[in-house]
Amino acid sequence: MTDTNDTRPHMPLGLAHRGYTGVIQHLSAREAGSALSDIELESRLIELGFVEGARVEILHEGLVGRDPIAVRVDSITIAVRRREAMAIIVA
Amino acid sequence: MELPLLHLALVGTPNSGKTSLFNALTGSRQKVANYPGVTVERKEGFFVTPLGRQVSLVDLPGTYSLRGRSPDEEITRDFVLGKASGEAVPDLVLCVADSTNLRLTIRLLLELKRTGRPMVLVLNMFDIAARRGITVDVERLAKELGLPVVTSIAVRKGGTADLLKLTDEISARLAAEAEANSWRALSVAELRATQREADRIIADCVSLPSRPDTWTARIDGIVLHPVGGLIVLALILFVMFQAVFAWAQPLMELLNSGFDALGELVHATLPSGLLQSFLQNGVISGVGSVIVFLPQIIIIFLFILLLEDFGYMARAAFLMDRIMGGAGLHGRAFIPLLSSFACAIPGIMATRVIDNKRDRLTTILIAPLMTCSARIPVYTLIISAFIPAKDVWGFINLQGLVMFGLYATGIASALAVSFLIKFFMLRDYAPAPFMLELPDYKMPRLKSIAIGVYTRAKMFLVRAGTTIFSMMVLIWFLASFPQPPAGATEPAIDFSLAAIIGKALEPLLAPVGFNWQIAVALIPGMAAREVAVAALGTVYAIEGGKEAAEQIGQVLATKWSLATALSMLAWYIFAPQCASTLAVIRRETGSWTWMAVTFTYMLVLAYAASLVTYNVAVALGAG
Ligand SMILES: Nc1nc2c(ncn2[C@@H]2O[C@H](COP(=O)(O)OP(=O)(O)O)[C@@H](O)[C@H]2O)c(=O)[nH]1
Ligand SMILES: [Mg+2]
Numbered sequence: 260m261t262d263t264n265d266t267r268p269h270m271p272l273g274l275a276h277r278g279y280t281g282v283i284q285h286l287s288a289r290e291a292g293s294a295l296s297d298i299e300l301e302s303r304l305i306e307l308g309f310v311e312g313a314r315v316e317i318l319h320e321g322l323v324g325r326d327p328i329a330v331r332v333d334s335i336t337i338a339v340r341r342r343e344a345m346a347i348i349v350a
Numbered sequence: 351m352e353l354p355l356l357h358l359a360l361v362g363t364p365n366s367g368k369t370s371l372f373n374a375l376t377g378s379r380q381k382v383a384n385y386p387g388v389t390v391e392r393k394e395g396f397f398v399t400p401l402g403r404q405v406s407l408v409d410l411p412g413t414y415s416l417r418g419r420s421p422d423e424e425i426t427r428d429f430v431l432g433k434a435s436g437e438a439v440p441d442l443v444l445c446v447a448d449s450t451n452l453r454l455t456i457r458l459l460l461e462l463k464r465t466g467r468p469m470v471l472v473l474n475m476f477d478i479a480a481r482r483g484i485t486v487d488v489e490r491l492a493k494e495l496g497l498p499v500v501t502s503i504a505v506r507k508g509g510t511a512d513l514l515k516l517t518d519e520i521s522a523r524l525a526a527e528a529e530a531n532s533w534r535a536l537s538v539a540e541l542r543a544t545q546r547e548a549d550r551i552i553a554d555c556v557s558l559p560s561r562p563d564t565w566t567a568r569i570d571g572i573v574l575h576p577v578g579g580l581i582v583l584a585l586i587l588f589v590m591f592q593a594v595f596a597w598a599q600p601l602m603e604l605l606n607s608g609f610d611a612l613g614e615l616v617h618a619t620l621p622s623g624l625l626q627s628f629l630q631n632g633v634i635s636g637v638g639s640v641i642v643f644l645p646q647i648i649i650i651f652l653f654i655l656l657l658e659d660f661g662y663m664a665r666a667a668f669l670m671d672r673i674m675g676g677a678g679l680h681g682r683a684f685i686p687l688l689s690s691f692a693c694a695i696p697g698i699m700a701t702r703v704i705d706n707k708r709d710r711l712t713t714i715l716i717a718p719l720m721t722c723s724a725r726i727p728v729y730t731l732i733i734s735a736f737i738p739a740k741d742v743w744g745f746i747n748l749q750g751l752v753m754f755g756l757y758a759t760g761i762a763s764a765l766a767v768s769f770l771i772k773f774f775m776l777r778d779y780a781p782a783p784f785m786l787e788l789p790d791y792k793m794p795r796l797k798s799i800a801i802g803v804y805t806r807a808k809m810f811l812v813r814a815g816t817t818i819f820s821m822m823v824l825i826w827f828l829a830s831f832p833q834p835p836a837g838a839t840e841p842a843i844d845f846s847l848a849a850i851i852g853k854a855l856e857p858l859l860a861p862v863g864f865n866w867q868i869a870v871a872l873i874p875g876m877a878a879r880e881v882a883v884a885a886l887g888t889v890y891a892i893e894g895g896k897e898a899a900e901q902i903g904q905v906l907a908t909k910w911s912l913a914t915a916l917s918m919l920a921w922y923i924f925a926p927q928c929a930s931t932l933a934v935i936r937r938e939t940g941s942w943t944w945m946a947v948t949f950t951y952m953l954v955l956a957y958a959a960s961l962v963t964y965n966v967a968v969a970l971g972a973g
Contacts, residue, residue, distance in 0.1 A: 293783055294706075294782050294783065295782075295783060298538055300783070301538050302415070302417065302536075302538055302541055303419075303783070303785060304785075305538065305541045305542055305545055306414040306415045306454065306457070306541065307414065307454070307785060307787070308453050308454055308545070310542060310545045310546065310549075311542075312549075318567075318570065318574070319570065319574040319575075319576075319668075320576060321576060321668065321669065321671065321672050322576040322577060322579075322580060322669075322672070322673075323672035323673060323675075323676075324672060325576075326671075326672050327668060327671050327672065327681070327784055329570070329574060329668060329788055333453060334450070334451050334453065334558065335451050335453070335454070335787060336566075336570075336787070336788040337785065337786070337787055337788070338664070338667075338668045338671075338681075338784065338785070338786045338787075338788055339783070339784065339785050340671070340783060340784050340785075342783070343783045343784075343785065
């Protein structure tokens with residue numbers, strides 16, 4: 260857990276490239292065109308550790324459309340598609 | 351005083367070591383069944399504590415919360431809440447955590463506490479945590495959480511001693527502890543609050559040297575490389591199939607000659623007649639022709655279990671997600687489809703990891719198109735009898751090329767079917783999310799691999815001993831009765847029930863080039879595809895211990911045209927020739943309709959493919 264970084268612009272994690280590191284500012288499920296309902300998507304992201312203040316880093320990306328991405332969330336690595344990662348607002 | 355059985359349940363996030371702990375505690379005293387009504391595997395085992403208390407332990411499916419998003423997770427929730435039908439409420443819940451990775455488990459634990467069940471936190475993989483310099487203030491953690499905390503190393507001898515001791519202490523004072531359940535599905539705000547609380551507790555009690563597993567990072571650097579990763583995946587698959595086909599060969603030949611020798615022995619010791627023919631042609635050669643495939647089954651499961659235990663399977667799903675997505679498949683479908691190359695049954699059961707219903711259904715429908723090991727004997731037989739073993743373009747063996755073509759056609763048609771399902775049935779449908787933890791790599795453990803391979807091998811042998819055995823008896827009976835009248839000059843089988851049935855079906859199958867003997871062989875082939883080989887042997891009345899596949903092949907080469915042989919190969923790619931697979935589809939989808947859909951579409955594809963193959967081959971002069 261680190262302090263939020265106010266000097267950088269907020270952006271969805273779904274747009275970030277490999278090597279990006281940042282801190283989760285908030286979740287915004289409406290932003291993501293996911294098949295899941297907003298509440299369901301948000302719940303799942305939280306259950307996988309994507310909560311405000313968590314440090315994230317994009318470790319790997321897939322071949323087709325740089326999708327999905329492997330994200331380091333504090334001490335674990337989670338694979339998500341960019342579509343769902345759009346709900347994670349980082350800075 | 352005889353105390354009642356103590357009921358324990360293992361709960362935790364995926365990959366926290368529940369199954370390893372289960373194996374460590376119960377050893378071989380395990381019972382695998384299904385939960386009533388659903389098809390989630392129910393694994394129960396038994397052990398005795400140091401103080402002599404009898405314990406029943408249940409290994410529950412991994413979950414991150416109690417919300418129950420998939421059939422697996424619902425079981426875990428209902429079990430813990432005591433709502434699973436016919437199940438005792440657990441006296442004690444063992445919440446298993448990967449000590450190197452506590453965030454998600456502690457959050458789950460805070461949610462679990464609301465169920466009021468007596469609970470223990472098991473800090474598993476404590477060896478790895480220690481190696482990485484992670485220290486946990488166990489006492490403080492226990493105080494903060496308000497429940498006993500114990501460390502364990504599931505994969506080390508004696509690594510569960512503390513847990514066993516604690517179980518004894520707790521069981522002595524259990525009755526007083528259960529509290530009322532106050533759990534209900536958590537709102538987003540509550541979820542967030544529990545995660546915050548978990549993070550606070552971890553910050554207080556755990557010191558992390560922020561040194562991620564360097565091995566995992568290094569391996570992932572190669573294995574998850576966008577291009578390199580796919581090459582590695584292709585190499586792994588290549589080695590796997592190489593092993594299945596080349597390395598298994600000597601063992602299979604050994605088994606084969608063993609069964610031949612046994613047949614000869616029976617032939618030599620028994621007087622010729624019905625009993626001799628029954629034992630030699632019906633039982634030994636029939637069951638033998640199937641058991642010969644045991645080495646291949648073991649090798650393919652060995653690979654799958656090794657990759658799973660190592661932690662590679664999640665990576666394979668990651669690499670394949672978008673590529674399979676093009677055909678309308680979910681990344682998680684990769685593992686079930688890979689398993690289907692061994693056998694569609696475990697493959698279809700493995701689709702339970704796919705939480706979206708439609709994705710799961712699509713995967714189930716196409717899994718039987720993956721070339722399972724039961725097709726191998728049929729392919730091998732026909733290819734070696736009809737395809738010359740010459741080289742094309744100087745270095746590729748034609749027989750191998752045809753075999754490869756059969757596999758490739760299976761995969762391509764599976765993708766095509768999946769694409770059509772997506773296109774016609776599920777058009778307005780955004781793809782289900784792919785969210786998967788990529789666990790740290792672990793050295794595969796010999797013991798758990800051995801247990802896994804052993805259970806699969808046993809399942810296969812039991813099947814050979816029951817289904818396949820009874821089919822062979824049936825086929826032998828149909829081919830042997832009624833016996834020819836005295837003085838008849840035609841082969842005995844021409845008078846048999848088998849011939850009558852086969853000839854009745856012949857008009858239906860004549861357009862695809864099948865004769866009545868094939869029709870007869872296809873019927874028991876419904877019970878198990880590979881039986882068709884032995885059945886062909888029986889109907890062509892091969893006698894006298896010459897059941898080795900080459901002999902059947904020689905007979906076929908004289909009786910069938912090339913067009914018929916090719917048509918048979920095409921048939922076998924698609925035909926729904928496996929009653930057990932259909933039964934599993936019914937069970938897993940909970941519907942006769944989807945079973946009927948699978949059966950019908952595969953049959954239609956098989957007939958069409960054979961029809962085209964046969965007629966094209968005849969037109970090209972192979973008739
Ligand atoms: N070093 C070590 N490895 C473990 C321990 N417990 C489990 N593992 C490994 O962790 C991996 C996942 O374990 P498994 O029991 O399948 O987890 P489950 O998904 O919770 O059932 C396997 O590769 C195990 O060999 C442990 O205490 N120490
Ligand atoms: Mg397990």
